[in-house]
Amino acid sequence: MRHCMFCMDSEDIASLCASLSISECDGHVQLLDGKIMAEAINRLSLCVVGKVLSRKIVNRDAFIRVIGKIWQIKQGMDIKPVTGNTFSFHFRDEHDLKVVSGSPWCFDNALIVLERPVSMGTIDSLVLNQADFWVQIHQVPLLCMTMEIGRFLGGMIGIVLEVYGGTSGDCVGKFLRIRVQVDITRPLKRYLQVDIFENKTETIMVLRYERLPNHCFRCEMVDHTTSECREKESGPIVNGKEVFPFGI
Template sequence: MDSDDISSLCASLSLNSLDGPVQLLDDRMKCEAINRLSLCLVGKILSNKWVNRDAFMRVIGKIWQVKKGLDIESVSGNIFTFHFKDAWDMNKVILGSPWSFDNALMVLEKPVGMGTIESLKFCQADFWVQIHKIPILCMTKEIGRFLGGMIGEVLDIDGGNSGDCEGKFMRVRIRMDITKSLKRCLLVDIMGDGTETIMILRYERLPNHCFKCGMVYHNTAKCSEESSRILVNGKEEHPFGLWLRVSGSQRKSNYQCQRGPFFPSAKIGPSWKVDKGIVEGNPVNSAGIEISTALKISDTMNDIIDRVRTLMTEPDHSQKQGTIDGDRGRLGKDDVMIQDSGSQPKL
């Protein structure tokens, strides 16, 4: 019997049985548990192989630069609980996401109330999304919130140093449903005259995603879709290419607290890769950074628009699950490795 069946069995038992009666939890114990839960995160590494748990727990606190301490517990499979000593440390980790470990995205959930580990879905992740080819007319926070709502739940809008949107692109913090394909562009009729404006989306610190179907739950090698390359300007292209990825912006985060501002750094960034070599068939440099992804992409925005116009004719892809890869890091190969236990964790 699984845990749900056992719970149903227990619920149907008479209170007069040897397992009863119902006991009332002491208020003091309940308050202490609620306070502890308020400083807790649960994370799942989206990989179909077991992560080296000891190595992960040894290095993640250093990567996060936790100041006040962190207790980590391995729950099951690639699921971990993180108990922080300080709310500022926890919020810094949340706002610094997305995080990846050993080429796999780590999804963080904030447990609340009476929820259990089994009830957590791990289906949402927060990304900074850059909106390119956006008209100057649309560079306002109000329009930014409208455009961001076309992608997912809007958490924040980067107003730059002046407080207003500025620069060549708009930057929006989005909570995305990662069980769906990535959006590649936004189509907007700005003036109401029937003329469509195509705005290109690029995702900061996006781990290796599937070039075929646009999922971040698995990489291209694990995709069950048939090859769907399309001829664009004389070149064969995947529907969801490297151009969707972009490094972290140097703009400031809007997070402020009594200890001062926290600025997630693209240099120390939250995405980590542990091996040198090849990522999705692309070379990486001595620091483990994928060269093509680390901003040696030579495509211009006009080239990307041409691609999007062609690729937009492709049908939507159904939801899929699998594995993904991350992008970079500075950990030793022996520190972070995959353990093959013979069976695969459930995603």
């Protein structure tokens, strides 16, 4: 059976390429012109790939229509479906590209994971397993309300991008606020356990994720909602309803 190339997704095409047998009749290896490459590299530098973390296929037309309005792009942007819930975004201006730093972004209450391609920009090389969040760390003793300790505590959550010091530059207030790159292939941390004085006395610090979209209250993963969870073990039933181990 012949396959229409426009009906095949990237995985089908990759499998087809892997099965090809290259012969001399297919021609010799050609070098791309430097000028053409420079233009292509510049275009790739303004490209971002994003994936909507949902186990249901999103409405592509609605996504393309809505996301431009959410991001408030000024110079225009081209959005192309790649495969499933994955899209490529080609910006026309470096300033508009900064919208990526405003993550987390959501569509239909599902998290959008963004990654900038490098090298040749092959889709298979993208991991799409990191998301940036502002995380509030509550119940922090006054002794630990410093920039340095904030960076240490943030490192227990993920890769620290920024420690918010407020207008004074010092960590003062009800909680520490840390910008963290989180590994979304693992359950979200709910709290931190710290032995401050190394005397085996445990201090519990509670985490709150700002702008956290719908996620699973059963297993605390952000790549699906509770109704989509495939976890076999359910929580205890109280008054006819399941009590989830994680909450809002």
